Amino acid sequence: MTMKSINKKAQQRDAEIISNKKVGAYHHMVFAVGDMATFAYPGNFVAISVGGPNSSMVLRRAFAIYRAHDRGNYGGTIELVVAPHGQGSKWLTSLPVHSTVDMVGPLGTHFGIPTEPVNALLVGGGYGSAPLFGLADLLKSQGSRVDMVIGASTAGKIYAPLEGKRTVNSMSVTTEDGSTGLRGRVTDLLPKIIDEHSVDIIYSCGPMAMLAAIQKIADQHHVLHQASIEESMACGIGVCMTCVIPLRDEDGILRMSRSCIDGPVVDGSSVIWDSRGSIPHGTLGEPRG
Numbered sequence: 693m694t695m696k697s698i699n700k701k702a703q704q705r706d707a708e709i710i711s712n713k714k715v716g717a718y719h720h721m722v723f724a725v726g727d728m729a730t731f732a733y734p735g736n737f738v739a740i741s742v743g744g745p746n747s748s749m750v751l752r753r754a755f756a757i758y759r760a761h762d763r764g765n766y767g768g769t770i771e772l773v774v775a776p777h778g779q780g781s782k783w784l785t786s787l788p789v790h791s792t793v794d795m796v797g798p799l800g801t802h803f804g805i806p807t808e809p810v811n812a813l814l815v816g817g818g819y820g821s822a823p824l825f826g827l828a829d830l831l832k833s834q835g836s837r838v839d840m841v842i843g844a845s846t847a848g849k850i851y852a853p854l855e856g857k858r859t860v861n862s863m864s865v866t867t868e869d870g871s872t873g874l875r876g877r878v879t880d881l882l883p884k885i886i887d888e889h890s891v892d893i894i895y896s897c898g899p900m901a902m903l904a905a906i907q908k909i910a911d912q913h914h915v916l917h918q919a920s921i922e923e924s925m926a927c928g929i930g931v932c933m934t935c936v937i938p939l940r941d942e943d944g945i946l947r948m949s950r951s952c953i954d955g956p957v958v959d960g961s962s963v964i965w966d967s968r969g970s971i972p973h974g975t976l977g978e979p980r981g
């Protein structure tokens with residue numbers, strides 16, 4: 693196995709906020725990032741310092757890139773969809789336009805695009821739908837069929853911009869409280885869509901429990917699954933080991949791998965989904981005794 697390192701194109705820079713709008717439960721934020729945008733692919737993320745220069749919040753926060761444009765009035769831009777959740781994200785979403793933040797990106801692995809057109813199913817949970825819209829555009833541009841299912845606990849947490857809905861062949865929405873779309877979970881819809889459209893590959897992004905449930909369905913239907921995992925990250929650049937998860941490599945060996953470098957996008961079948969928080973038996977370097 694080759695030891696992966698930080699994305700070679702990653703850079704650290706001040707990024708000016710050029711738009712910050714509340715959309716449902718989230719903030720859609722646009723940052724001027726120069727040529728950082730040129731190297732960003734769907735699935736990559738950025739890591740942002742939060743709290744300002746005198747903050748006690750020393751850990752950067754990771755955010756999946758929603759869209760990247762390499763030219764326009766502001767040069768390159770990167771768009772994020774941020775949920776004001778805890779201290780760091782609340783600070784970020786409260787910033788006025790023209791403030792700057794310290795951003796590192798693009799980071800991590802990105803979704804793989806097949807060379808031939810395929811039937812793709814994109815599944816997003818909560819703000820996890822955001823990085824799937826850029827992916828949908830790419831897949832459509834190379835001739836693939838794209839069906840999309842997005843879900844959340846309630847209507848305000850569904851992120852589905854109009855132009856994104858127009859790109860895809862079909863879009864289904866589920867909410868657990870039934871406030872919009874079908875009542876239930878995204879996984880309720882997958883078997884039918886997989887069969888109806890002969891799905892070749894599932895791309896997913898959302899909470900770990902959702903991704904694990906999708907993997908079970910992918911296994912049952914013999915469909916490939918690329919998942920963007922969201923493990924807690926502290927540095928985002930491969931040095932702190934906060935984000936390790938057990939991944940089975942192509943050589944068959946189980947290793948604790950850094951989800952910020954070997955992920956966030958991974959082959960779903962390589963993840964040991966039911967052993968989160970512990971080192972599964974048989975992992976390379978597993979402590980004995």
Ligand SMILES: Cc1cc2nc3c(=O)[nH]c(=O)nc-3n(C[C@H](O)[C@H](O)[C@H](O)COP(=O)(O)OP(=O)(O)OC[C@H]3O[C@@H](n4cnc5c(N)ncnc54)[C@H](O)[C@@H]3O)c2cc1C
Binds near residue numbers: 751773775782
């Ligand atoms: C790959 C990836 C993509 C993400 N994409 C998005 C996105 O598109 N939109 C979005 O809203 N959120 C996203 N997140 C979640 C985001 O990074 C933050 O976790 C979230 O915003 C909550 O941060 P907070 O500062 O508001 O909450 P807090 O509760 O202040 O902080 C929690 C976060 O800080 C880190 N942390 C805090 N203390 C420690 C500690 N002692 N040790 C280790 N870690 C600690 C953890 O990473 C945890 O996620 C993503 C996370 C990852 C890993």
Ligand code: FES
Binds near residue numbers: 927932934953
């Ligand atoms: S977040 Fe530090 S190694 Fe991955």
